[in-house]
Amino acid sequence: MSLDLMESTANGTGNEKDTLYMLGGVALMVFGAGLILSNPTIRRYMSQFGVGNLATAVIPDVERYFKLRAM
Known part of the structure; x- marks a missing residue:
């Protein structure tokens, strides 16, 4: 065997x-996506589509989740 x-x-x-x-x-794939999204030109295009605002809107929710989880 x-x-x-x-x-x-x-x-x-x-x-x-x-x-x-x-x-x-x-x-x-994650590393490549990070490299692409770290480019300022790409970030400018993403913010025009509204994805940049989505990331800043999600951060308070994530912080609230970690506070609740720590309780």
């Missing part, structure tokens, strides 16, 4: 490797 498990991970069919690739891809 242990030989079967070793063969499956040696062939690259292990779940750990797939999970690692998936989490690495998600991390790269």
Whole structure:
């Protein structure tokens, strides 16, 4: 039985490797979105669409949530 498990991970069919690739891809997407949104030109375009105001409107709600959670 242990030989079967070793063969499956040696062939690259292990779940750990797939999970690692998936989490690495998600991390790269978040990092890329952060890089794009940190550009001042992009932020100016986003504020024209109203997304910039959404972020400033959400911050008080998040602070209120953490205060309630700390109680």
